[in-house]
Amino acid sequence: MKKEDLKKELFSYFKNFTVLLLVSIPLSLGISVTKSITKIEDKRVIWFIDLGIYNLIALIIVSFVVYWFISKRTKLTISIHYTKERLRELKINSKKNKRIIFEVNIEGNYKDLPEKIIIVFPNWIDTQPKRSKDLIFNDSENKYEIDLLKMINDTGKITEKRNFEIDLIGNEDVNNFVLIKPTIISKKRRIMTFIIKDGIKIELEGK
Numbered sequence: 001m002k003k004e005d006l007k008k009e010l011f012s013y014f015k016n017f018t019v020l021l022l023v024s025i026p027l028s029l030g031i032s033v034t035k036s037i038t039k040i041e042d043k044r045v046i047w048f049i050d051l052g053i054y055n056l057i058a059l060i061i062v063s064f065v066v067y068w069f070i071s072k073r074t075k076l077t078i079s080i081h082y083t084k085e086r087l088r089e090l091k092i093n094s095k096k097n098k099r100i101i102f103e104v105n106i107e108g109n110y111k112d113l114p115e116k117i118i119i120v121f122p123n124w125i126d127t128q129p130k131r132s133k134d135l136i137f138n139d140s141e142n143k144y145e146i147d148l149l150k151m152i153n154d155t156g157k158i159t160e161k162r163n164f165e166i167d168l169i170g171n172e173d174v175n176n177f178v179l180i181k182p183t184i185i186s187k188k189r190r191i192m193t194f195i196i197k198d199g200i201k202i203e204l205e206g207k
Contacts, residue, residue, distance in 0.1 A: 015062055022058035023051065072192060074108025078117060078182045079198040089201045092125070094170040100200060102135070102164040102182075104146065110155045112193045114186035117146045121180065124172045124204060130165040174206040 027050060034040060034049040082090045082100050092098050104117065121127055121142045129135050129144065134151045137144055144166070152158055181199030 015066065018062050019055065019058040022061065023054040026054055027051065072109075074106070074112035074190075074193045075196075076108075076113070076193060077103075077105040077196045077198075079103040079105075080119065080180055080182065080200040081198070082200065087200075088198070089203070090168075091203045091205055092168050092170050093205045094173055097128070097167040097169045099165055099167050102144070102166060104148075104160075104162045104164075106148075106152070106158055106160040108158065109192070110149075110152055110158055112190050113148045113152070114184045114190065114193065114195075115147065115149055116185035117148065118183045118185060119144050119180055120183075121168075122176075122178050124170060124174075124176055125178075125202065126169050126171045128167040130167075132164055134162065135164045168202070170204040172204065172206070174204070176204040176206075178202050 027047070032046055032050050033053050034046045038049075040046055040049070079086070080100060080102050081087060082098065090098060090100065102119065106113070121144075123142060125142070127137075127142065127144075129137055134146055135144055136147070144164075146164075151162070152160060179199055179201050182197050184195060184197070
């Protein structure tokens with residue numbers, strides 16, 4: 001199971017638990033809406049009607065809170081893929097360049113952005129980026145860096161999509177492989193930031 005799928009499942013469990021907790025409070029205190037608005041005397045019927053009413057109210061409250069949270073959060077999606085088909089696996093050799101896409105999508109608030117995104121390649125891969133002032137290359141570490149706070153001009157609500165192209169070629173004639181995943185650099189934990197990171201598996205084909 002992917003990390004993002006696990007987060008969604010855990011969030012669903014948390015949402016259901018919260019609804020159950022909210023419903024149980026008035027029921028355990030003996031508070032009955034049904035008694036106040038009807039003349040029903042059967043305790044079991046009253047309990048089931050109250051359960052339905054409180055469940056509906058709890059769902060509305062939780063849904064409103066979730067909607068508010070989603071509307072206020074910042075979503076950062078980082079993807080490294082090959083071709084328009086967004087392939088997550090790539091085979092390279094020492095004879096021909098292949099181009100990958102380093103994609104950054106941002107929706108939300110500038111103040112919730114982490115400072116930097118970094119990707120590092122092993123020394124058996126030579127890289128050549130397509131010219132971009134926002135993608136900084138450190139040759140000694142074979143590392144690429146994006147300073148998000150400098151890349152984004154707007155300091156309020158933002159919607160931004162950037163694609164960076166990087167050409168790859170192997171510099172050894174041996175078999176090797178690596179999983180390249182972006183790393184987030186942030187000086188503080190950002191509760192209102194939701195980050196999705198997708199990497200790419202690169203395999204070097206030797207002789």
